[in-house]
Every structure is written in C-alpha cells, then in structure tokens.
Amino acid sequence: MSTTAQKKINTAQAINFALHDAMELDRSVVVLGEDIADDQGGGVFKCTAGLSAKYGTGRVKSTPIAEQAIVGAAVGGALAGLRPVAEIMLMNFTTVAMDQIVNHAAKLRFMTGGQTHVPLVIRTTTGAGFGTGGQHADYLEAWFAHTAGLKVVAPATPADAYGLLLSCIFDDDPCIFIENLPLYFQPGDAPVRGERIPLGKAKVVQEGSDITLVSYSRTLHEVVAAAKGLAKEGISAEVIDLRSIAPLDFDTVRASAAKTGRVVVAHEAQVDFGVGAEIAARLHKDLFGTLKAPVARVGAARSPVPFSKPLETAFVPTRERILAAIRETLD
Amino acid sequence: MSDTHQPSKETLLEIYRIATLIKQADDRFIELIKAGQIASPYYSPRGQELIPAAISVNLKPSDYVVTTYRGIHDQLAKGIPLKPFVAELLGRATGTCKGKGGPMHITHVASGLPVTTGIVGAGLPIANGLAWAAQLNGTDQVTVVNFGDGASNIGAFHEALNLAAVWKLPVIFVCQNNRYAEHTHYSLGTGAATIADRAIGYGIPGVEVDGNDAVQMWRAARDAVARARAGEGPTLIEANTFRFRGHLLGDDSHYIPKEEMAEAVAADPVPRMRAWLIGQGHASDSQLAAIEAANVAAFEEAVEFGLASPYPDVSELDKDVVAEGAHA
Numbered sequence: 001m002s003t004t005a006q007k008k009i010n011t012a013q014a015i016n017f018a019l020h021d022a023m024e025l026d027r028s029v030v031v032l033g034e035d036i037a038d039d040q041g042g043g044v045f046k047c048t049a050g051l052s053a054k055y056g057t058g059r060v061k062s063t064p065i066a067e068q069a070i071v072g073a074a075v076g077g078a079l080a081g082l083r084p085v086a087e088i089m090l091m092n093f094t095t096v097a098m099d100q101i102v103n104h105a106a107k108l109r110f111m112t113g114g115q116t117h118v119p120l121v122i123r124t125t126t127g128a129g130f131g132t133g134g135q136h137a138d139y140l141e142a143w144f145a146h147t148a149g150l151k152v153v154a155p156a157t158p159a160d161a162y163g164l165l166l167s168c169i170f171d172d173d174p175c176i177f178i179e180n181l182p183l184y185f186q187p188g189d190a191p192v193r194g195e196r197i198p199l200g201k202a203k204v205v206q207e208g209s210d211i212t213l214v215s216y217s218r219t220l221h222e223v224v225a226a227a228k229g230l231a232k233e234g235i236s237a238e239v240i241d242l243r244s245i246a247p248l249d250f251d252t253v254r255a256s257a258a259k260t261g262r263v264v265v266a267h268e269a270q271v272d273f274g275v276g277a278e279i280a281a282r283l284h285k286d287l288f289g290t291l292k293a294p295v296a297r298v299g300a301a302r303s304p305v306p307f308s309k310p311l312e313t314a315f316v317p318t319r320e321r322i323l324a325a326i327r328e329t330l331d
Numbered sequence: 332m333s334d335t336h337q338p339s340k341e342t343l344l345e346i347y348r349i350a351t352l353i354k355q356a357d358d359r360f361i362e363l364i365k366a367g368q369i370a371s372p373y374y375s376p377r378g379q380e381l382i383p384a385a386i387s388v389n390l391k392p393s394d395y396v397v398t399t400y401r402g403i404h405d406q407l408a409k410g411i412p413l414k415p416f417v418a419e420l421l422g423r424a425t426g427t428c429k430g431k432g433g434p435m436h437i438t439h440v441a442s443g444l445p446v447t448t449g450i451v452g453a454g455l456p457i458a459n460g461l462a463w464a465a466q467l468n469g470t471d472q473v474t475v476v477n478f479g480d481g482a483s484n485i486g487a488f489h490e491a492l493n494l495a496a497v498w499k500l501p502v503i504f505v506c507q508n509n510r511y512a513e514h515t516h517y518s519l520g521t522g523a524a525t526i527a528d529r530a531i532g533y534g535i536p537g538v539e540v541d542g543n544d545a546v547q548m549w550r551a552a553r554d555a556v557a558r559a560r561a562g563e564g565p566t567l568i569e570a571n572t573f574r575f576r577g578h579l580l581g582d583d584s585h586y587i588p589k590e591e592m593a594e595a596v597a598a599d600p601v602p603r604m605r606a607w608l609i610g611q612g613h614a615s616d617s618q619l620a621a622i623e624a625a626n627v628a629a630f631e632e633a634v635e636f637g638l639a640s641p642y643p644d645v646s647e648l649d650k651d652v653v654a655e656g657a658h659a
Contacts, residue, residue, distance in 0.1 A: 030463075030467065058466075058467050059467065061463075061498070063494065064490075064493055064497065066490040066493065066494060068456050068490045068491075069459065069490035069491055069493070069494040071456070072453070072455070072457045072459060072460060072487065072491065073456060073457075073459045073460040073494065074460060075456070075457045075460055076446075076456070076457040076458060076459055076461040076462070076464070076474075077460035077461070077463050079457070079461060080395075080445070080460065080463075080464030080465065081468075082460075082464050082467070084460070099453055099487070100456060100457075103449075103450050103453065104446075104448065104450075104457065108446065109651050109652070109653070110431055110651045110652050111431055111432045111436050112427075112428050112436075112440070113426070113427070113428035113429030113430070113431045113432065113651060114429070114650070114651040115428065115438060115439070115440045115445075116438065116440055116445055116446075117654065149652055149653060151653070171654075171657075172653075172657075173654055173657065200658050247657075247658035
C-alpha cells in the first residue's frame with residue numbers, strides 16, 4: 001500500500017478526485033447538473049468543486065432545474081461521443097427524468113441494433129437521517145436494476161466510490177451511481193489515484209463461517225457493526241458489500257451462502273420487491289436443499305420516508321433490526 | 332421586407348425528388364402492411380413531405396436529424412439508404428437496427444439519424460446533447476429535431492427550449508404542426524395561438540411558415556441553419572401542414588371534419604409542387620416523371636431486398652443490451 005492509500009478522506013472528496021482525474025485523462029468527459037460549476041458553489045455537496053475552474057464552463061455546465069433537460073443532454077452528448085456525468089442532486093429527482101433514463105439511455109444500444117451506445121453516468125445521492133421527509137431520501141435502486149441496459153452502483157466507502165466512479169465514467173453503457181448523503185462526510189481510506197474498481201464485483205469485507213450478511217451503501221456500515229457485536233458472542237459472520245447491484249456479483253454471494261447456509265440481506269430501500277428479494281430468489285433456486293434457514297431481508301418500512309425523528313429512526317434498517325434478523329436466521 | 336431569395340432549380344428538383352420518394356414509400360408501405368408483410372403500427376407522414384425535403388437540402392451529411400415514430404419522411408430526406416431502411420421496417424436482420432428498432436424507431440447513425448423516439452417530446456432534450464457535443468468539439472454540425480404540435484405541450488419541450496437558449500446551442504426545433512395531436516384538434520389542446528409564439532418565452536426566434544410550401548420552408552430552414560452554424564443559437568420553426576392518414580394507420584380520422592380533410596387533400600403538397608415546377612418552367616412533365624420512375628425502381632429494389640432478408644436470430648435478444656463482453 002502506498003502512503004496515499006493510508007490517508008483518510010471522505011466520500012465527497014473521493015468523488016471530487018474521481019471527477020478531476022477522469023476529466024484530466026479524457027477530454028470527452030463532461031459534467032452537468034444543477035449548481036455544479038464553481039460560480040454556483042461547485043455542487044451542493046461540493047462534489048464538483050474546482051472542475052469548472054480547471055476545465056472550463058464548456059465541459060462543466062451548471063443547468064437550470066430541469067432534470068429531463070439534464071439527462072436528455074447527457075444522452076445526446078453520449079450518442080455524439082462524449083462521456084457525460086450528470087448530477088441529479090437527489091435520487092427522488094431522477095423520477096422527473098425517468099423517460100430519458102429508462103426509455104432512452106437504457107435502451108438505445110439495443111433499439112439501434114448496436115449502432116449507438118450511451119456511456120453516461122447519473123450521479124445522485126439519497127438516504128434518510130437528515131429530516132428531509134418523503135421526497136428527498138428514497139432508495140430507488142431496484143427500479144433501475146429492473147431495467148435492462150442500466151448498471152447500478154452503490155459504494156459504501158470513499159475508496160470504492162472513487163474506483164467505481166472511474167469505472168462507471170469509462171464504461172460504455174449508462175450507469176446509475178448512487179451516493180449516500182450521510183456517508184459523504186464519513187472518513188475512510190483514501191483511494192490509490194487512477195485505480196479503477198471493476199463493476200459487478202462484490203467485496204468480501206470480512207470472512208466468516210456461520211452466516212452471510214449481504215449489504216451495500218450506508219447500511220453496510222450497520223451490518224459491519226452488527227457483525228462485530230456477533231463476533232464477541234463467538235458468531236462468525238461473512239460480510240459482503242455488493243458495491244454493484246447491476247450487474248450483480250451473484251457468484252460471490254452464492255459461494256458464501258453455500259459455505260454458511262444462512263443469509264441476511266440488508267438495505268435501506270424498502271424490503272418489498274427489492275434487491276433482497278432478487279438475491280433470496282436466486283439463492284433459493286440454486287441452494288434450495290443446502291440452506292439451513294430461509295433467506296432473511298431487512299430494509300426500510302413500507303412507507304414513505306417520514307419526517308419526525310423517532311419515525312425516521314425506526315424507518316431505516318437499524319443495527320437492532322439487522323441483529324434481530326440475524327438471530328432469527330441463526331435459530 | 333419580403334424574402335425573394337429562391338432556391339436554385341437543382342435544389343427545387345432535389346426537394347421534389349425527396350418529397351415524391353416519401354410519398355411513394357408511404358404508399359408502398361401501406362400496401363405491404365395491407366398484404367400482411369409488415370406487422371406493426373404505422374404512423375404515416377403523408378401530407379408532411381415538403382417539410383423535411385426542404386430542410387434537408389440545407390443540411391450536410393454530418394448534421395444530425397432527430398425524429399419521432401412518425402418519421403420516415405425525415406429519415407428518407409436525410410438520406411437513409413433504402414435497402415436497410417426497408418429491411419428495418421420489415422423487422423429483418425439486414426435492417427439499420429438489425430430489426431430491433433422497427434418502424435417507430437428507425438435510426439441510421441451513418442446518415443446522421445442517431446435517435447428516433449416513440450415518446451412524444453423526448454427527442455428535444457436529446458437533440459440538445461448532440462448539439463452540445465458539436466459546440467464543444469467546435470464542429471459546425473447542426474441538429475434538427477422534429478416533433479408534432481402535440482409535443483409542444485409536454486414538459487420536455489419547455490425544458491429543452493430553455494436549455495438550448497441558455498446554452499446557445501446549434502439546434503433547430505421543427506414543429507410539424509399537422510393540427511391534430513393524436514385525435515385532438517390543436518385548439519382543444521394548446522393554449523398558445525401559434526407554437527411559434529412559444530419561442531418568445533425562451534428568448535429565441537420563433538418562425539411560423541407554411542410547411543407545405545417548398546420555398547417558404549426552404550427559406551426558414553436556410554435561416555435557422557445559418558444562425559445555428561454561426562453560433563447564434565437555436566430557432567423554433569413551426570411548419571404548418573396536415574396529416575392525411577390519421578394518427579395511426581387504420582384510424583379513419585372520424586374526428587376530423589370532412590370539409591377540413593377534403594380541403595387539405597385538395598391542396599396535397601406533392602402534386603401541388605409538381606404542378607408549380609412545371610408551371611414555373613423549372614421542369615418538364617417528362618423530367619419529373621423520370622425522377623418518379625427512378626425513385627420507384629430504387630424503392631422496389633429495396634423492397635425486394637427486404638423481403639428476401641432473414642429475420643434476426645433469437646440469440647439477438649442477448650446482444651446489444653450492454654457492450655459485448657460486459658455483464659448485463
């Protein structure tokens with residue numbers, strides 16, 4: 001490990017580094033979104049700080065509040081050979097641009113018989129915990145993962161955010177890159193600059209033999225904390241960070257499940273029809289006779305994200321709820 | 332004040348060649364559909380031929396044209412090669428999109444036709460991106476995006492015109508106003524007196540022309556293209572026209588008053604242009620007949636090619652979803 005790799009940075013900085021490095025490397029990389037240029041503050045979370053100063057306001061464009069126009073311009077730019085990175089400030093705002101994302105970005109390669117492709121990234125952030133209520137904090141990754149042609153990525157650490165974002169930018173297909181608001185400010189190991197992390201590769205965060213815990217994004221940190229608690233009781237949990245949701249590294253999940261026989265999937269999106277359901281279905285198909293317990297799922301309540309603090313706290317998959325699911329699965 | 336600049340005789344004949352090719356193609360497709368050779372909804376552009384014909388003679392091969400499900404006129408005008416074009420309509424492996432696009436989504440990147448959308452209004456924001464790339468790369472490419480009067484009521488229209496104005500993009504928004512959004516008359520769906528009036532809200536020029544008049548249409552396109560190439564930004568053109576064959580083939584246009592339809596058909600722009608060319612001494616009847624015959628011959632060759640082509644292999648379902656070798 002180089003010395004830079006031992007430095008601590010947070011995810012907002014990691015994303016900023018990735019954007020700087022990608023723009024430096026390839027002049028077809030362009031960035032657009034609301035308030036992203038330096039004159040407008042370099043992005044509400046500063047992820048795009050310094051880009052317009054360095055690369056100019058031709059390649060780094062602040063936009064009106066117009067998500068269809070933003071994603072549409074990214075689609076058109078990508079068709080014409082650019083590698084646009086569009087920032088949609090919050091994940092709920094992607095709903096305004098769903099036609100461009102689902103009917104166009106995702107499908108144009110196929111619908112043109114491979115004549116075109118759409119190498120764009122939509123960076124967006126979300127996550128409960130800031131009292132933003134029902135329209136600013138949803139996890140909608142299952143919607144996108146359900147759409148053929150889209151890649152969906154949700155890093156949990158600064159180093160993964162950096163390496164995965166670089167991979168998304170230089171991937172030849174559209175990627176939805178899901179950031180988490182609270183994680184922006186949480187420090188972690190700094191990435192090795194220039195090093196990409198392949199899409200579709202999960203990371204075994206810790207090895208274990210009694211149970212497999214699958215997660216991603218912010219909830220991963222709750223899962224890791226839960227696993228630490230279990231270790232004190234002599235329970236050995238294997239923790240997998242999916243990192244990419246689509247493509248899904250199911251091989252890693254299956255191998256772990258085959259070893260432990262017990263699986264809990266935890267994510268901040270609501271449980272019903274979610275990523276956990278997909279994993280559970282695949283595991284039950286491949287390992288029906290091998291599993292020692294049904295695959296358990298932990299996620300948000302089936303309600304809009306609530307405002308009031310006690311409700312918001314109970315809404316997300318807390319460490320306690322994750323532990324309860326683990327204990328039930330171990331029983 | 333009035334613009335008296337005329338297109339050259341060669342340009343007029345080229346506009347006629349394209350317009351008549353569109354009309355012939357449309358007639359032939361309908362025969363193929365009725366004969367059961369094409370199993371697809373079909374959105375005929377009959378009546379709107381002169382708009383793209385007069386625009387396209389102002390464009391370069393490298394310019395982009397974005398269009399919609401009612402788009403074969405725009406594609407033919409941009410110069411899509413006939414054989415893979417017809418094969419695509421027939422869903423064959425030799426089609427421009429390997430049969431994966433179909434009549435509503437015909438694209439041909441090499442002809443400058445990168446996007447044809449089946450979603451009303453969706454082409455406009457994408458056109459901005461194509462134009463942005465040209466602006467950034469310093470090419471003089473312009474992007475023309477076609478849509479109907481109905482599309483001017485969807486949010487994407489407004490977001491796109493505004494962004495194009497703010498970014499001063501080399502894009503030309505062409506509203507082919509055929510008076511009916513699906514089955515609903517303009518007056519029942521649109522608050523503005525004209526679509527062109529909407530341009531003022533975005534600080535860009537809005538031009539209303541008779542889209543069925545080749546010379547007027549040619550002048551409007553010439554000015555908008557010049558403005559875009561000069562880096563002066565977007566133009567909204569409202570080209571007034573009419574749609575002879577309903578929203579979707581098979582719809583009997585019962586919602587259009589009979590007199591309105593009769594009047595429009597009596598003013599059919601393609602035969603009208605033919606008569607005008609002869610009347611003005613630009614061409615003789617036999618010259619135009621030769622153009623028409625050449626079109627028919629080329630088109631029939633394309634139909635034969637298409638009908639003889641294989642359907643795509645079922646394994647194509649797994650291809651072109653993402654880049655080859657990548658996991659979907």
